[in-house]
Amino acid sequence: MERHAGAGEDVGVAGVELVVTDLDGTLWGANEELHPLTLAAIEELGRRGIHLLVATGRRVTSTREPLARAGLAPAAVVLNGAMALELATATCFHRHPFPMDEAAQVLEAFRAGGLEPCVYVEHDEVDVFVGPSPSTHPDHLRALSTKALEADLDEVIEQHPVLAFGIIGRPRSLLAPAATAIAEVAEAHFGHAVVFEGAALTAAPRGLSKWEGVVAYCGLHGLDPGAALAVGDGPNDLELLDHASVAVVPEDACPEALARADRVVAPPALGGWAQVLSLL
Secondary structure, X not given: OOOOOOOOOOOOOOOOOEEEEOOEOOOEOOOOOOOHHHHHHHHHHHHHOOEEEEEOOXXXXXXXXHHHHOOOOOEEEEHHHOEEEEOOOOEEEEEOOOOHHHHHHHHXXXXXXXXXXXXXXXXXXXXXXXXXOOOOOHHHHHHHHHHEEEOOHHHHHHHOOEEXXXXXXXXXXHHHHHHHHHOOOOEEEEEEOOOOOOEEEEEEOOOOOHHHHHHHHHHHXXXXXXXXXXXXXXXXXXXXXXXOOEEEEEXXXXXXXXXXXXXXXXXXXXXXXXXXXXXX
């Protein structure tokens, strides 16, 4: 399927089998609520037999719960491609953890900047391990609730598959040196924290992107990855937008995402996501 240029035009694309969407700043805004037009569009995708796949930097719980409040439980690629699962059944169909030595290097890069990250893992009961003095925003720590557990982070790396590291809601100047150091050993995602004030710094395994989870989903369901329409707004969506047959981007997205757009839509607070229907 060929890409269609023309960010300001409605371009119908025959053969789209899958719509892949980011969450924050794309499907919803800071309040995690879906506009009625967006919900109606998702229902219409189901009627047309078009698959919906979420692709987000969020962890499993913070992905599942807001979607469940809207009555949705699609498959999801979480932690920027480190894991993908069916939210309705918790069946995992893709995982890409850090090699242990690279996880240790990332942890050291955070510590060299005087920071103690949250360590996201694959675990039946815990989403995140934290040390005794986590650097993430206190509100983020409270949001992790019972899904976070205090532990020795060096032991965590040795004992559990590590999917990501992160600090959310802190001053950009505090996180910037660590972002530079981490970029030498992993995929560093550094930008504005959508839900919490301040900046966010997360680290994923080297070479990993959300698209890896999309390919795994397509293989599971017999779909053509080249027949995917992607919706995203941030730096961690660029590979998704590059590989999809059609790239849809909200008008308030980052400049790099806007430069890749085949279609620019209204922001999520106005139900802009629903405009994907005009491209199918």
